[in-house]
Amino acid sequence: MKMDARKQQVLLAIITDFIATAEPVGSRTIARKYDLGVSPATIRNEMSDLEEMGYIEQPHTSAGRIPSQLGYRYYVDFLMKKKNLTSKEEETIRRGYENKVRQIGEVITRTGEMLAQMTRFAAVIMTPRLELSSFKRIQLVLMNPGQAMVIVVMNTGALQSNIIEIPEEVSQVDLDTISQVLNAKLNGLTLDKIKVTLLREIYFELSRHKNIVDLAMHLIQTGLAVNREDKIYLGGIINILNQPEFHNIEKVKSLLSLLEQEELLRSLLESSDPGEGVAVRIGSEMMREEVKDCSMVVASYCIDGRPMGTLGVLGPTRMDYAWVVSVVEYMTRNMSETMEKMFRGWR
Amino acid sequence: MKMDARKQQVLLAIITDFIATAEPVGSRTIARKYDLGVSPATIRNEMSDLEEMGYIEQPHTSAGRIPSQLGYRYYVDFLMKKKNLTSKEEETIRRGYENKVRQIGEVITRTGEMLAQMTRFAAVIMTPRLELSSFKRIQLVLMNPGQAMVIVVMNTGALQSNIIEIPEEVSQVDLDTISQVLNAKLNGLTLDKIKVTLLREIYFELSRHKNIVDLAMHLIQTGLAVNREDKIYLGGIINILNQPEFHNIEKVKSLLSLLEQEELLRSLLESSDPGEGVAVRIGSEMMREEVKDCSMVVASYCIDGRPMGTLGVLGPTRMDYAWVVSVVEYMTRNMSETMEKMFRGWR
DNA sequence: CGTTAGCACTCAAGTAGTGAGAGTGCTAAC
DNA sequence: GTTAGCACTCTCACTACTTGAGTGCTAACG
Structure with missing residues (x-):
């Protein structure tokens, strides 16, 4: 069986009406409301065909037809006309x-x-x-000895924060140092790329501050990794x-x-x-x-x-x-x- | 009419049963399930009293009773025994x-x-x-010339962020300066107190940096004020x-x-x-x-x-x-x- | 040969009537 | 004061019936 112009008209009518009323649509209704120029009997024949083709279905024998999923698909792909917004x-x-x-x-x-x-x-x-956003800035805040908050600002303005454990003796000044180095190195990268490329550079840079280099590594690994759900x-x-x-x-x-x-x-x-x-x-x-x-x-x-x-x-x-x-x-x-x-x- | 021990028992039984079954409770049920040592007829009398007192009500004539709002209130205030968690x-x-x-x-x-x-x-x-939390740290991030993000960290670990307009010529270094001054002055205060007390001090402190002092004021007013909903x-x-x-x-x-x-x-x-x-x-x-x-x-x-x-x-x-x-x-x-x-x- | 009118058939949903069951309130007896 | 007995009320589930919408089929029409 092939879809022809009139079948399309009927299908369109059924879907349009059903969308509006949520009631099964009968041949009579279509003949009355949608001027196809044919009688209900003819429409019934077409509907019977459409049902066989799988585009519409009957909730029960004596009800009208409703669009099937396939029918909606056909409608969306071929019949639907976009409505412009007022x-x-x-x-x-x-x-x-x-x-x-x-x-x-x-x-x-x-x-x-x-x-x-x-x-x-x-x-x-x-x-x-997040994986498509890029890194804008990192900020480390000492909450109390042994704990710091890592705040990451993405270029979308999204904020990520995370609490991490740090050695007790690390001060806010140390954290600022790390922040600075990281900011210089990481700026503009996406989260994906951060881990792979730059660890060595950062390691070198921070080697002057031996005591915090491990911290920085730890920080990159945990602080940036978790909580990445959108x-x-x-x-x-x-x-x-x-x-x-x-x-x-x-x-x-x-x-x-x-x-x-x-x-x-x-x-x-x-x-x-x-x-x-x-x-x-x-x-x-x-x-x-x-x-x-x-x-x-x-x-x-x-x-x-x-x-x-x-x-x-x-x-x-x-x-x-x-x-x-x-x-x-x-x-x-x-x-x-x-x-x-x-x-x-x-x- | 006065509440006596037996009325309490009956009320308790009704509420207990209704909570469990969601069905109106009849005198018969109470007599059977809750061993009060009296017959349904007696319970019926008590129920009639309880209804008059407003603690229970009848959905319709031939149904059992359900607790009224007042009944629940009485139950919660006087009858209820806490269940310990296992x-x-x-x-x-x-x-x-x-x-x-x-x-x-x-x-x-x-x-x-x-x-x-x-x-x-x-x-x-x-x-x-937020109004009970106190201020931990403020951080200003230059997003692009003319716009900065204000990030406020509260002592609860809560983050507040806000985008504000700033003069085009303000640099990240300027922002860092402001951050520093603000952090020194504001640390530990609750949001409520910030505005009133410290504006003058901050003004004085920043007067070395004439060009950004206005900005700082603006920032305190807008950056901290909005978005305070919990x-x-x-x-x-x-x-x-x-x-x-x-x-x-x-x-x-x-x-x-x-x-x-x-x-x-x-x-x-x-x-x-x-x-x-x-x-x-x-x-x-x-x-x-x-x-x-x-x-x-x-x-x-x-x-x-x-x-x-x-x-x-x-x-x-x-x-x-x-x-x-x-x-x-x-x-x-x-x-x-x-x-x-x-x-x-x-x- | 496509289209249409007519008609028998089907099914859901609403309506009315009925009986069972639960529960009450009242009364009289304990 | 308490209880048994009983008439009364009301809901709910069940059944039967009616109505209306809609179909599918068949035969006639142009």
Whole structure:
């Protein structure tokens, strides 16, 4: 069986209607609301074909049809027309970034809030990936004899801190010395490269201060290594509960238990890392039972063309993809620009 | 009408049973399960009295009784016997803190996880209140000409960072000078006191560096002032959904929308700030419609006897208060000790 | 040969009626 | 003061019935 123009029209009608109403769509409804110029009987025939091809399915015999996962996929790939945001909506988004967003965390929070509010779904955003950020500055603070805090500032403005054990006799002045040497050597490198290349140089440099050289090594190894997980913003879960498909509490529970586990959320976001532009992951494409009735629309935000992190929206498979894709796209562009503006010269 | 010993026994039986089963309790059940030595009929009379006094209520005519909010209050204040944790449970908790918890954030996360897991309710923890922490160190990092990052380290190990605008010509060396002066002057003060006392001294000190003195003032005012909100840990929401009283999705929605708004959550936690020991807030005592069917068990964790923040558990009013109070108490003590050990000498 | 009208068939969901079970409150007897 | 007995109430689960939406099939139409 082959897909022809009319089948496409029917499929489009079914999906459009189902997205809007969350009710199975019957042949009669299509004939009435979407002017295809044919009778319900004809549409029934087409629907029967579409069902055989796997694009739609029937919840039960006497109900209308609903799109299958495959149907959504076809829709997203071939049928969907992007909706442009109204200039008022674009305005709202731009406004959101104007109001003193200084810190990277603020940009992310603001983006997440807007994303959740506009799409009415849950928003998920990863902070810029640390392994792609580069080292800006290190600072050692003596907390008390024997313990120091290592503070690492990345060029994205991200802060990493860590408490390490040091010999009792090391003073703040010693720490400052180490800071200085490290700063000179490490500036501008990505975390990946730090360990491999420069240990020898630093060793040599610090050999004047024999007593602290071991410390510095220790510090590089432990202080920089741990705690490298990126944080995740998650908001607007409440929106998902407003969707009729989540009136069933069991689904809510399973979804929520997934979202509460940050590692799972991260793997979800990472596995659906889009190359370029906006990607749509539908239901079981995400390979997780808990979200088989959900879809994600994700995109990467970039700084100087380099993708730094992922942001996205999580909602039921029955979502208005055209709209959500447009919002995510516009949002991503604005967020990227805001960050770029913020980081100009920080590298 | 006066409360007598037998009424107390009956009330205790009702609450105990209801906590365990979530079903209204009838006179027959009490007579059978709780050996009061009287017949159901007598218990019925007592129940009738208790209802009149407001301690219990009837969902409908032919159902048993359930505790009213007042009933729970009476139970918590007068009837409840603390359950001691088994040594195995205590062991689990202690273990949780042994495994390299270095940072304040880790202590909080770990505590939250354990609290949620043990009580099977949602856990809420506030980070140590900044206004009670004292200043440890300030560090200024030049991000690019015209912008600097202010990093403030508190004695609790908490980090605050902020981007500020500075004159283009200010160099990292200038910033280091300012850092040095500020560090010397500010060390050990609480944030509250910083502004008022020392501006003049610092002004004098920096007058050698005329060009940056204004900057330093600006920095103190903006850099330290903003972003002073304490963060909140929230976890284990999923547990609440497992309670039968939350099978109604509307309640879930209303609760979740409250929990998603951090300020509301904070006000909830702050308003039920316990003086000493563990406090229980039942239903509408929290003054919020969304949690009228919930209770909180909260306590303050202390460092050197000074209460630094609040932690607590949020669950349905029908919770095993005796058990939860014990867990929260033990947990608070352990968390306080862990933090104290960690901070020894940091102030 | 594609399209359409007509019709029998199916199924979910709502409605009404029924009976069982749990629990109470009252009364009278102990 | 306590208890047994009993009538009464109300929820809940179960069943039967009706309604309406929607399909699939068949035969007729252009």
